[in-house]
Amino acid sequence: DTEVTQTPKHLVMGMTNKKSLKCEQHMGHRAMYWYKQKAKKPPELMFVYSYEKLSINESVPSRFSPECPNSSLLNLHLHALQPEDSALYLCASSLPPSGSYAGELFFGEGSRLTVL
Amino acid sequence: QQQVKQSPQSLIVQKGGISIINCAYENTAFDYFPWYQQFPGKGPALLIAIRPDVSEKKEGRFTISFNKSAKQFSLHIMDSQPGDSATYFCAASGSGSARQLTFGSGTQLTVLP
Numbered sequence: 001d002t003e004v005t006q007t008p009k010h011l012v013m014g015m016t017n018k019k020s021l022k023c024e025q026h027m028g029h030r031a032m033y034w035y036k037q038k039a040k041k042p043p044e045l046m047f048v049y050s051y052e053k054l055s056i057n058e059s060v061p062s063r064f065s066p067e068c069p070n071s072s073l074l075n076l077h078l079h080a081l082q083p084e085d086s087a088l089y090l091c092a093s094s095l096p097p098s099g100s101y102a103g104e105l106f107f108g109e110g111s112r113l114t115v116l
Numbered sequence: 117q118q119q120v121k122q123s124p125q126s127l128i129v130q131k132g133g134i135s136i137i138n139c140a141y142e143n144t145a146f147d148y149f150p151w152y153q154q155f156p157g158k159g160p161a162l163l164i165a166i167r168p169d170v171s172e173k174k175e176g177r178f179t180i181s182f183n184k185s186a187k188q189f190s191l192h193i194m195d196s197q198p199g200d201s202a203t204y205f206c207a208a209s210g211s212g213s214a215r216q217l218t219f220g221s222g223t224q225l226t227v228l229p
């Protein structure tokens with residue numbers, strides 16, 4: 001069982017809806033990530049939080065809004081999405097980035113988003 | 117220069133055979149090379165990883181071979197099993213702007229019973 005829990009597992013929303021994806025980890029990791037994955041493609045980095053501060057935003061459209069309320073929780077707020085935003089959204093966490101690499105990423109099972 | 121090129125895109129192997137997936141990189145700042153395994157409906161999970169100070173790392177049936185001069189690394193799965201059928205992603209990261217993982221394009225492995 002994954003130690004990174006994502007809810008909901010599936011979400012269908014219209015282009016005018018507002019919804020949120022949630023992610024939780026209790027491994028004491030201080031870096032948390034949102035990735036987007038399209039079918040048969042690798043994960044694409046969206047956001048990185050390090051010690052609850054946003055450290056990387058990979059030029060993601062403002063209709064995606066991340067939030068890190070505390071060291072264990074990560075949210076992704078969704079508003080006015082487009083059909084092309086339909087994808088698997090993966091949350092991941094890692095120990096504090098140290099040395100020269102981000103460290104082992106622990107992924108959740110993802111939230112499958114469909115935008116109608 | 118941030119790219120990691122992975123091949124083949126798909127691979128079909130008989131049970132008991134050897135599966136080999138190759139990756140190549142350009143960025144010499146990369147110094148951490150993990151392989152992730154992803155089953156349908158699941159998130160990727162770390163399978164095995166290597167640092168460039170060694171040329172090979174083995175964990176059970178899984179081996180990473182690393183060629184620093186050629187900037188290539190590969191995953192070998194010995195005695196492949198139907199349960200190994202999944203998508204495999206190589207990745208790399210390093211210092212500075214290369215700190216976050218750069219993933220290869222993925223290989224869909226099917227092991228026939």
